[in-house]
Amino acid sequence: MPYLTPAQIESFQTNGYLIIPDFIDAETIKAMKAGASEILDALTLEELKIFTTENQSDVLDHYFLESAEKVRCFFEEEAFDENGDLKTEKHLAINKIGHALHDRIPVFEEYSYQAKFLALAQDLGLSQPQIVQSQYIFKQAKIGAKVNPHTDSTFIYTTPYSCLGAWVALEAASVENGCLSFIPGSHKKYPLQEQYIRNAEGTGTTFVKTSAERVEWPVEELIPVEVPAGTLVLLSGEVIHASSANRSERSRQSYILHLVDAQCEWSAQNWLQRPPDSPFRDMRMVVSQH
Numbered sequence: 001m002p003y004l005t006p007a008q009i010e011s012f013q014t015n016g017y018l019i020i021p022d023f024i025d026a027e028t029i030k031a032m033k034a035g036a037s038e039i040l041d042a043l044t045l046e047e048l049k050i051f052t053t054e055n056q057s058d059v060l061d062h063y064f065l066e067s068a069e070k071v072r073c074f075f076e077e078e079a080f081d082e083n084g085d086l087k088t089e090k091h092l093a094i095n096k097i098g099h100a101l102h103d104r105i106p107v108f109e110e111y112s113y114q115a116k117f118l119a120l121a122q123d124l125g126l127s128q129p130q131i132v133q134s135q136y137i138f139k140q141a142k143i144g145a146k147v148n149p150h151t152d153s154t155f156i157y158t159t160p161y162s163c164l165g166a167w168v169a170l171e172a173a174s175v176e177n178g179c180l181s182f183i184p185g186s187h188k189k190y191p192l193q194e195q196y197i198r199n200a201e202g203t204g205t206t207f208v209k210t211s212a213e214r215v216e217w218p219v220e221e222l223i224p225v226e227v228p229a230g231t232l233v234l235l236s237g238e239v240i241h242a243s244s245a246n247r248s249e250r251s252r253q254s255y256i257l258h259l260v261d262a263q264c265e266w267s268a269q270n271w272l273q274r275p276p277d278s279p280f281r282d283m284r285m286v287v288s289q290h
């Protein structure tokens with residue numbers, strides 16, 4: 001059964017993103033927020049130390065790379081004072097949780113493997129959809145970091161490209177608290193500029209160029225997309241998007257999934273690699289078991 005109308009599919013193909021109002025209800029939002037809060041409750045002092053001890057970049061790299069198959073918390077950069085101490089309590093200091101919530105935490109698994117996600121991914125041309133990563137983004141009040149203009153296929157690279165983002169607002173998102181913004185149609189205009197890869201030793205990450213043609217993105221064309229809580233925003237892997245810093249008094253929580261087509265080739269260079277005993281799951285199988 002299709003989920004998207006032909007007009008929605010056409011709009012996604014033209015603009016590189018699509019807004020779907022009222023995708024989830026208040027009860028689901030409450031459950032997801034409670035799930036995230038529980039993860040933060042359990043965040044240990046040991047994990048906090050990784051961020052506060054100086055000269056630990058190799059430890060941080062390892063913590064990040066491991067998050068491909070785990071649930072890891074990452075702090076807002078501005079959460080620490082000049083002495084390296086947290087300025088606020090931990091629940092107000094986390095930038096995001098990633099990247100395997102969909103496979104590790106029941107409330108996120110339930111949300112992520114819904115039949116309607118499978119249907120809309122298929123509507124958009126993914127014949128064998130797989131969820132490869134999930135992130136709970138807090139965009140904390142006052143200190144929420146900006147996200148620079150980027151394309152998601154840079155981070156989730158398949159041949160041919162197949163990355164699809166599914167971002168849902170768990171709180172109202174406005175210009176004031178750092179909503180998403182897009183350059184409409186940019187997914188068709190510009191060759192992908194770079195790929196974010198694991199280094200050869202597998203110990204860290206770096207960017208490599210994917211196009212000989214260097215393009216200056218017209219960032220002045222970014223259009224803010226303000227949405228109420230419960231709205232889903234679908235993103236093409238090649239559309240240029242960003243979000244501003246949040247200096248407001250309100251956080252801007254959201255949960256984003258990234259899907260690919262398992263028929264396409266997963267880059268062995270992608271930063272995100274699952275160990276053999278914890279592979280990506282076939283969405284059709286998981287949804288049918290739910």
Ligand SMILES: O=C(O)CCC(=O)C(=O)O
Pocket residue numbers: 137139147152165178179180241242243254256
């Ligand atoms: O939620 C945000 O502010 C940005 C998310 C985003 O751009 C991404 O995950 O690709």
